Amino acid sequence: MTKEDAAALGKVKSPSRKKGKMILSIIMSIISIVYVLPVLAVLVNSFKLNTYVKTDTFALPLDEMWAGFDNFIKGMTFGNYPFIKSVLYSVVITLISTALILLFTSMAAWYVVRVDSLFCKVIYYLCVFSMVVPFQMVMFTLSKTADNLNLNTPWTIPIIYLGFGAGLAIFMFVGFVKSIPVEIEEAASIDGCGPLRTYFTVVFPMLKPTMISVGILEIMWVWNDYLLPYLVLDINEYRTIPIHIQYLKGSYGTVDLGATMALILLGIIPVIIFYLLCQKHIIKGVAAGAVKG
Amino acid sequence: MFKKKSGSTLRRPLRKWGLLFLGPITAAFAIGFIWPFIQGIYLSFCKFTLISDANFNGFNNYMAAFSDESFVHAFWYTALFAIVSLVLINVLAFAVAYILTQGIKGSNLFRTVFFMPNLIGGIVLGYIWSMIFDGILSHFGTSIVLNSTFGFWGLIILMCWQQIGYMMIIYIAGLNAVPEDMIEAAKIDGATKWQTLWKVTIPNVMPSITICTFLSLTNGFKLFDQNLALTGGLPIIMQKGASPIKTTEMLALNIYNTFYGSNTAARGTAQAKAVIFFVLVAGLGLAQLAYTRRKEVQQ
Numbered sequence: 371m372t373k374e375d376a377a378a379l380g381k382v383k384s385p386s387r388k389k390g391k392m393i394l395s396i397i398m399s400i401i402s403i404v405y406v407l408p409v410l411a412v413l414v415n416s417f418k419l420n421t422y423v424k425t426d427t428f429a430l431p432l433d434e435m436w437a438g439f440d441n442f443i444k445g446m447t448f449g450n451y452p453f454i455k456s457v458l459y460s461v462v463i464t465l466i467s468t469a470l471i472l473l474f475t476s477m478a479a480w481y482v483v484r485v486d487s488l489f490c491k492v493i494y495y496l497c498v499f500s501m502v503v504p505f506q507m508v509m510f511t512l513s514k515t516a517d518n519l520n521l522n523t524p525w526t527i528p529i530i531y532l533g534f535g536a537g538l539a540i541f542m543f544v545g546f547v548k549s550i551p552v553e554i555e556e557a558a559s560i561d562g563c564g565p566l567r568t569y570f571t572v573v574f575p576m577l578k579p580t581m582i583s584v585g586i587l588e589i590m591w592v593w594n595d596y597l598l599p600y601l602v603l604d605i606n607e608y609r610t611i612p613i614h615i616q617y618l619k620g621s622y623g624t625v626d627l628g629a630t631m632a633l634i635l636l637g638i639i640p641v642i643i644f645y646l647l648c649q650k651h652i653i654k655g656v657a658a659g660a661v662k663g
Numbered sequence: 664m665f666k667k668k669s670g671s672t673l674r675r676p677l678r679k680w681g682l683l684f685l686g687p688i689t690a691a692f693a694i695g696f697i698w699p700f701i702q703g704i705y706l707s708f709c710k711f712t713l714i715s716d717a718n719f720n721g722f723n724n725y726m727a728a729f730s731d732e733s734f735v736h737a738f739w740y741t742a743l744f745a746i747v748s749l750v751l752i753n754v755l756a757f758a759v760a761y762i763l764t765q766g767i768k769g770s771n772l773f774r775t776v777f778f779m780p781n782l783i784g785g786i787v788l789g790y791i792w793s794m795i796f797d798g799i800l801s802h803f804g805t806s807i808v809l810n811s812t813f814g815f816w817g818l819i820i821l822m823c824w825q826q827i828g829y830m831m832i833i834y835i836a837g838l839n840a841v842p843e844d845m846i847e848a849a850k851i852d853g854a855t856k857w858q859t860l861w862k863v864t865i866p867n868v869m870p871s872i873t874i875c876t877f878l879s880l881t882n883g884f885k886l887f888d889q890n891l892a893l894t895g896g897l898p899i900i901m902q903k904g905a906s907p908i909k910t911t912e913m914l915a916l917n918i919y920n921t922f923y924g925s926n927t928a929a930r931g932t933a934q935a936k937a938v939i940f941f942v943l944v945a946g947l948g949l950a951q952l953a954y955t956r957r958k959e960v961q962q
């Protein structure tokens with residue numbers, strides 16, 4: 371925050387201005403506390419007996435409401451499906467998809483910028499076009515296509531993600547590659563590097579900042595995505611975390627809210643840890659990807 | 664498109680590698696986007712339950728879509744939702760960003776907190792908030808799924824909670840790029856803080872405003888997960904002799920329910936709705952972008 375520093379150092383502030391800032395700080399602190407309350411509510415209710423979640427949502431889980439870790443234990447096998455399997459499938463799908471997208475779209479983007487043939491242009495503009503197409507437009511036909519090609523397992527669904535998610539990634543990589551001077555690559559090529567080696571030893575390292583931005587956007591998208599995996603995967607066999615949670619809540623009958631909250635808590639803890647660790651990159655990635663529709 | 668052509672030392676040997684560099688992405692793109700898209704357009708003119716039994720039936724699906732009251736209701740509901748959320752999210756996000764760029768204590772911490780909900784997925788967000796709203800409303804003997812007014816504002820609150828932090832990040836970037844000396848100059852000329860905000864700061868952050876209005880409008884129109892998890896379209900109004908209307912059902916959910924509802928004969932209609940939805944989302948985005956770009960040039 372260079373501007374804030376400048377504002378703090380540069381000007382001699384009158385006492386009234388200082389006071390105004392203090393008040394703003396206090397107001398923002400209160401709003402911040404209100405802002406985290408929903409997450410705290412999940413925490414509190416995951417330790418509460420189911421019958422009290424609906425009636426005493428905002429009470430602390432004390433005395434007779436205290437459920438200990440029962441909700442977590444129950445949640446693990448809730449809905450006749452082990453939660454740990456959902457976690458594993460979510461991790462597998464997110465990691466493979468992100469890796470595939472990063473590798474293949476960056477290669478394509480480099481080729482598209484450097485070769486710039488008619489075919490390249492067609493692919494590029496189709497990718498940009500795909501960014502404004504809502505998922506509902508292709509959902510039925512896409513899930514049928516995936517079924518026909520046996521792409522309905524966690525190991526193969528990344529191919530669908532590569533196809534449907536290519537737009538944003540290519541768009542961002544092309545923007546970055548255009549800013550890299552071609553001379554470095556030409557020097558490598560004159561020194562006898564083939565295109566593949568030029569790409570992996572010269573271009574790939576230079577793309578790192580964009581890789582991080584794109585990677586974070588794709589991770590956030592794939593990890594939280596519900597409808598695409600729900601329609602494509604064979605859900606009796608494979609459920610990701612969002613599918614699992616939707617399945618518990620969406621199925622009629624008695625919903626165990628306490629256990630659902632315990633699972634939601636388990637689902638968001640890794641996300642919050644990831645956020646706190648890579649906060650800087652995440653915020654930068656979001657700002658970079660904001661051009662997307 | 665790309666002005667500068669690279670020299671032949673790189674370009675000519677690279678051309679031969681097209682299959683390796685473009686092959687995987689083209690194949691995946693064909694499977695994941697191009698083919699489903701073309702097939703989707705074609706099927707919107709067909710009667711089908713599975714794809715193999717498709718029979719061409721002209722514009723019948725489109726007529727059915729436009730005369731489907733639940734779809735028309737979903738359209739107006741979505742439009743209202745998108746506009747209300749667009750205004751609220753952007754005004755609040757801009758206000759927060761403005762305050763956080765004034766050099767107050769704890770700015771970074773506040774930024775971290777406000778952005779946090781963006782990492783939680785829509786389904787989970789919906790269930791967190793449905794628990795909270797029902798926790799309040801159960802004391803008044805009602806529920807978020809029983810009253811469509813609560814359903815509407817509940818979803819607005821949820822979306823504000825999620826998106827203010829996102830838009831705030833974009834506005835902070837924009838505000839930090841406003842030249843300091845312009846604001847100083849306005850101050851020296853005797854402009855009040857309010858005047859400086861309207862005449863100097865806001866014209867300078869127009870690009871950010873363009874991006875954010877564009878984003879929140881399309882996000883509002885495309886909303887699905889949160890809508891499904893919070894109310895699922897409930898409550899339902901039953902009508903005599905016509906299809907029931909889910910009062911809080913938005914366009915994306917309406918299309919989904921038409922596709923995968925019990926009436927498989929309506930799939931053609933659902934695909935036609937999806938095409939209409941696509942034209943709407945793409946058109947809106949482009950129109951708004953063109954409009955705000957023109958404004959930027961004028962300033």
